[in-house]
Amino acid sequence: MRTIRPSSSLANVKYEIRGDLARRANEMERLGYDIVPLNIGNPGVFGFRTPETMRLAMIENLKASEAYSHQKGIFPAREAIVMQQQSRGVRGVTVDEVFMGNGVSELIDLVLRALLSTDDEVLVPSPDYPLWTAAVNLNRGRAVHYSCRPENGFQPDPQEMESLITSRTRAIVVINPNNPTGAVYSRAVLEGIAQLAERHHLVVFSDEIYDQILYDDAEFIPMATLVQDTLCATLSGLSKVYRACGYRVGWAAFSGDVEPAREYLAALDKLSSLRLCSNVPGQWAVQTALGGYQSIHELTRPGGRLFQSRQAILEGVRNSKYLQIHTPMGAIYGFVGVKEGVLPDFDDQRFAMDLLEHKHVLIAPGTSFNAPYKTHFRITNLPDAEVIAEVFQRMEEVCDSYLSDRRLPTQTETTQPETAQTADRRAEPRAELKVVAK
Structure with missing residues (x-):
């Protein structure tokens, strides 16, 4: 029988957040184990609800949602995005420069597909949200990673970024507030990136899906307010700030020097037409979301x-005796590291698997985000504080085992069919850990 092989275009594509670890977690859940899923920022799993006003806006417009919309999206949604951009000081954007998508994920693919030719380069942060690297590779380009180092608070260095630019470089990706690190970029850093993009006539793709999820005195600065002399695309959506991941509503708003990009925007319009339109019911929630009460501030x-x-x-x-972190100032994650020299053989993939197999906690290894270190x-901070406290106790136990002769249970012992004895163990408070909101 002839083997059906996948496309070679997938050779450099990875998305470990939903990879082998997540598949193993699903197997364990089918065996009856309670898994604490900290690998994905999915608010609905932890009891967060989409604001009621958004749900009502969608329900009240269901009759108007049965036909295809314009390929760029419905007018009220795009108009609301223009008004938000204008209120933030972004000049020149109109509804013609706004594209609605099935979440930001679809738009990441579309904006890159419309731009890249074979071997074109895009500067992408490391660590990054891995869809950016994957989408560059899938669309015939080459992702060139610029470092956002832990010792610099995960802030990029514009001068170092500029040294990576070649004649093949077409664009720069900025993720702010950052996933996975939680860093919120300073004005000086963003101004430096804007200036180098303008000098080299590069498109700026600014992923701002966490724009209002800020802590303490963190200040979010929209990239589009700084980019004037080249094209800037602001990507955002309803998934995180408005806790509506399943609605699959995102947008890309183009600003800056738009006129020289008309052919590019026409190509993006063509790609949008090929998929007819994005999810229409969810688009009706955009105007209410952006113009209404911002309940996210109660949570942050x-x-x-x-x-x-x-x-x-x-x-x-x-x-912890082993762990360290640069305080996340935005988004919904903590990017936790191991103290230097404490666990010299630490490997993020092995630790994640041990934590899953033996402590039933699912996390995402740092190398999943194209980090060059292990x-x-x-982890996400979506669960209740009590759940997170218990998770760190379990992490400490795994780390302790690395420095002692105490043997963790084997995989077979962890996943053997349940007996009365194992059922009793699972009845203890640890096994009953809940991840649903109160």
Whole structure:
């Protein structure tokens, strides 16, 4: 029988966040084990609800959602995005420069597919949200990673970025607030990136899906307010700030020097037409979301659930003999590292598998995000603080085992069919750990 092989274009594509570890977690859940899923920033899994006003806006417009919309999206949604951009100080954007998509994920693919030819280069942060690297590779380009080092608070260095630019470079990707690190870029860093993009006539793709998820005194600066003399695409959506991942609603708003990019925008319009339109019912929630009460601020201020869960991550690291972290100032993640010299043979993939197999916690290894080191891992701060505290206790036990003769249970022992004895063990408080909101 002839083997059916996948496309060679997938050779350099990875998305480990939903890879082997997640598949193993699914197998364990089918065997009856309770897994704490900290690998994905999926608010609905942890009991967060989309604001009721958005749900009502979608329901009330269902009759108007049965036909295809314009390939760029419905007018009220695009108009609301223009108004938001204008309120932030972005000049020159109109509804003609706004494209709605099935989440930011689809738009990442479309904006790159419309731009890249074979072997064109795109500067992508390391660590990054891995879809950016994957989409560059899938669309015949080459991702060139610029470093956002832990010792620099995960802030990029514009001068170092400029040294990576070649005659093949077409664009720069900025993820701010950052996934996976939680870094919120300073004005000086963003101005430096904007200036080098303008000098080299590069497109700026600014992924701002976490734009309002900020902690303490962090200040978010929209990239489009700084980019004037080249094209800037602001990508955002309803998934995170508005806790509506399943609605699959995202947008790309183009600003800056738009006129020289008319052929490119026409190509993007063609690609949008080929997929007819994005999800129409969810688009009706955009105007209400952007123009209404911003409930996210209740969650991120002191006492709010996201703030308190982030504090639990910081406390868990502070109490650990092994772990360290640069305080995340935005987004919904902690990018946790191992202290230098404490666990010299630490491997993020091995640690993630041990934590899953023996402690039933699913995390994302740092190398999943195209980090060149194996000393970090990402967790989300979406669970309650109590859950996160318990997770760090389990992490500490795994790290302890690396420095002792105490043997962790084998995989077979962990996944053997349940008996009365194992059922009793699973009835203990640890096994009953809940990840649903109160």
